[in-house]
Amino acid sequence: MSGEERSYRALAVVLGARPLGEADRIVRMLTREFGKLDAVAKGARRPKSRIGGRLEIAGRVEMMLHRGRSLDVIVSAEERSQRWTALVEPERFAVASLALERVDVLCEPGEPVPEIFDLLDSTLEAVAKSERPHRFIARYSLRLLDLLGSMPPAERCCLCSDMLEDRSWLDASEGGILDAKCRRPHREEIALDPEDRANFAALGRERGAGAAVEARPQAAAAIEALIAHYCARPLRVSALPGYAYGPV
Ligand SMILES: [Zn+2]
Structure with missing residues (x-):
C-alpha cells in the first residue's frame, strides 16, 4: 500500500473522546465520507x-487521517466551525450533548449517511x-429516525395500514401509531389527535414546504418515546461507560 492510499481526508463532527495512555486521546467522530469512526x-x-x-466537541473539523493497524491516527485537523465557546452555555450544551449522543448510539460505525452528517452539523450550528x-x-x-429508516407513517396505522381517523396512539414498542382497533391500552402509549399527527409529519419532513420546527407537546412526547425505544433504553447524556461528551 502506498503512502497516498494510507492517508485520507474527512470532514468530521467531534462526538466525544476518552483518554488513551498518558497523553493521547481516542476521538470519536461522525464523518461525512466514512460515517462514525474512532481515531x-x-x-x-x-x-x-x-x-x-482543534478537536473540541461538536466542532466541524477537516481531518487528515492515516490508516493504522487497529485505530486510524489523526495526522492534522483544521477547524471549519468552532462552536465550543457558544455551547458552554448550559442549555445549549445539554441540547448539543443530546444531539451528539443520539447519533453515537443510533449510527453504526463505518456506514456513512451524508444526510445525517448534514443534519447533525446544521443542528449544532x-x-x-x-x-x-x-x-x-x-x-x-x-429527522434522524427518518434518515435511519425508522420514522413511522403519520397517516396510517402501523399494524393494519388503515387510514388513521380521529383518535390514535403512539405505541413505541410497535414502532408506530395505532388506530382504535389495533391499540392495546397501556401506560406508555401517547394519544395523538389529528393536529398532533399533522405536526408529527411536518417535524419529520425534509427542510422546505410543510416542514415544522415547533413541536406540539404530544408530538414531542411521541418522538422521545420512539427514540428511547430505538436506543433500547432511555437516553442519558454520558451514559456510555468511560466516555465523555465534553471538552476533548
Ligand atoms: Zn390498525
Missing part, C-alpha cells in the same frame, strides 16, 4: 498540543446561536 489523537492531552486544541435550543430536539430526533 487516535497523539499527544492531544498535552497542554500545548496543537491537534488537541443552530443550537450554538439559539436562545431556545430545546426547540430543535424534536425535529432533529425525528
Whole structure:
C-alpha cells in the first residue's frame, strides 16, 4: 500500500473522546465520507498540543487521517466551525450533548449517511446561536429516525395500514401509531389527535414546504418515546461507560 492510499481526508463532527495512555486521546467522530469512526489523537492531552486544541466537541473539523493497524491516527485537523465557546452555555450544551449522543448510539460505525452528517452539523450550528435550543430536539430526533429508516407513517396505522381517523396512539414498542382497533391500552402509549399527527409529519419532513420546527407537546412526547425505544433504553447524556461528551 502506498503512502497516498494510507492517508485520507474527512470532514468530521467531534462526538466525544476518552483518554488513551498518558497523553493521547481516542476521538470519536461522525464523518461525512466514512460515517462514525474512532481515531487516535497523539499527544492531544498535552497542554500545548496543537491537534488537541482543534478537536473540541461538536466542532466541524477537516481531518487528515492515516490508516493504522487497529485505530486510524489523526495526522492534522483544521477547524471549519468552532462552536465550543457558544455551547458552554448550559442549555445549549445539554441540547448539543443530546444531539451528539443520539447519533453515537443510533449510527453504526463505518456506514456513512451524508444526510445525517448534514443534519447533525446544521443542528449544532443552530443550537450554538439559539436562545431556545430545546426547540430543535424534536425535529432533529425525528429527522434522524427518518434518515435511519425508522420514522413511522403519520397517516396510517402501523399494524393494519388503515387510514388513521380521529383518535390514535403512539405505541413505541410497535414502532408506530395505532388506530382504535389495533391499540392495546397501556401506560406508555401517547394519544395523538389529528393536529398532533399533522405536526408529527411536518417535524419529520425534509427542510422546505410543510416542514415544522415547533413541536406540539404530544408530538414531542411521541418522538422521545420512539427514540428511547430505538436506543433500547432511555437516553442519558454520558451514559456510555468511560466516555465523555465534553471538552476533548
Ligand atoms: Zn390498525
